[in-house]
Each structure stands twice: as C-alpha cells, then as structure tokens.
Amino acid sequence: MNRFVCRTKRNIAFVLLLFMAVSMNAQIYNTPKFLGIPIDGSKSEMISKLKQKGYTLCKEPELAQYETLEGEFNGRLVHIAVITNNNSVYRIVVQDVKTMNESDIKIRYNTLVKQFQNNKKYFSEISSGQFLDDDIDISYEMSVKNERIQACFTQRLTEDEIKSLLISQPEINNYDKDFQDIVFKQAAIESNQVWFMICKLDYLDEFWIALYYDNLNNAPNGDDL
Numbered sequence: 001m002n003r004f005v006c007r008t009k010r011n012i013a014f015v016l017l018l019f020m021a022v023s024m025n026a027q028i029y030n031t032p033k034f035l036g037i038p039i040d041g042s043k044s045e046m047i048s049k050l051k052q053k054g055y056t057l058c059k060e061p062e063l064a065q066y067e068t069l070e071g072e073f074n075g076r077l078v079h080i081a082v083i084t085n086n087n088s089v090y091r092i093v094v095q096d097v098k099t100m101n102e103s104d105i106k107i108r109y110n111t112l113v114k115q116f117q118n119n120k121k122y123f124s125e126i127s128s129g130q131f132l133d134d135d136i137d138i139s140y141e142m143s144v145k146n147e148r149i150q151a152c153f154t155q156r157l158t159e160d161e162i163k164s165l166l167i168s169q170p171e172i173n174n175y176d177k178d179f180q181d182i183v184f185k186q187a188a189i190e191s192n193q194v195w196f197m198i199c200k201l202d203y204l205d206e207f208w209i210a211l212y213y214d215n216l217n218n219a220p221n222g223d224d225l
Helices: 002-024 043-052 102-118 138-143 159-168 170-174 177-191
Strands: 069-073 076-085 088-096 150-155 192-200 207-215
Touching: 043 069, 043 076, 043 088, 102 138, 102 150, 102 192, 102 207, 138 192, 150 177, 159 170, 159 177, 170 177, 177 192
Parallel strands: none
Antiparallel strands: 069 076, 076 088, 088 207, 150 192, 192 207
C-alpha cells in the first residue's frame, strides 16, 4: 500500500512539473492568431498586415488618433483596434459599428456562442454552455446589477504547434491520448484567450458586441509596476 502511495505521489509530482514546463514554454509553440495573423510583433506590423486583408484606417478624428481600422468581419461592419504592451501586440479588439436593441443583441450573442462552439479551432473550459436565456433582462443585469455578460474560448494548438510541444517535452508521448489532450489544452490556455461581451450605451438601450483576441504571452504581468 505504501509503495502504491509513493508511486502515486511521484506520478502527481511529475504531472505538476510537466504542467509547469508547459506553462513556462507556452510561447515557444503557441502564438494565437487573428484572421490567420499571429498576434505578435509591433503595432505598425500588425496594422500593415490587416490592411493587406482589406481593412482601412478610420477617418473619424477620435478613432484615427488611435489608428483604428474598419471593415467587414464575420458578416458585420466593425472597428478593429491593436493594443500593445512593451511595443508588442497582445490584444486585438473587434467592435461592432452599428448598435442594436436588446432582442437583436441576444440573437447576435447566442449566434456568436454557437459559431465558436461549432468551430473546431476553439474549445471552452465552461462545460455548461454560454448561451443567454430568452427571459434574461440584459439592460437590468448590466445597468442595475453591473453584471458583465461575456463568453470565453481558447484557440486549440495547431498540428505544427503540437509537434513542437512533443519535441520540447518528449515525455508526453509516454502517456495516453486523454492525458495528452489535457496537456495540449493547458498549453493553449496558458497562451491565448478569445472572448466577447455585450456593451451598452449609458442610459440608452443600445447594445453592441466587442470581441477580444488575447496573446497572454505578451499581456501585461506587472513587470512595469
């Protein structure tokens, strides 16, 4: 019995060390992407690549000063902002240009949840689903209860990224597929997050969606404090 306990503890310790190694080396084999473009490098480089995708700089002065782009994304007219930390891109913000009423925003939100759930490039840690109920009062939840209505997903590792992970951590090959899947998901969770939320104009029942594509490897971590 004691021998079994010791072996179990060794296995647990190994798994913890493996997850630490995965976390520390996440940037090596996973850089999240937006429209196929790695969320990395300088702001000017990202803007240049987005322009090649057909997006143009906004002409409105209040948006132009932040080099905000505009164009079509997933069938909607959107504004796109590139956010940096220490001169490296860590977030892409995609925001609907047109606002909508509460009924339409529910449909828009639930449609996005369904699209992400059906997209094999993504997975979610939330197993219960992230759809909005038909009877939810969004305006009350946001204005009175100060609730944030959001959904969150993670980009899966690509086949090339998995190969890189197995090269850097070959001991993963010694485990079954279920364990490997856990490791692959952990590597993805450590490096990226894609989430969206409903936004609302103060004192008006006008809503829109804002999506955030985050490279957690480049995100602020307190180094500048």
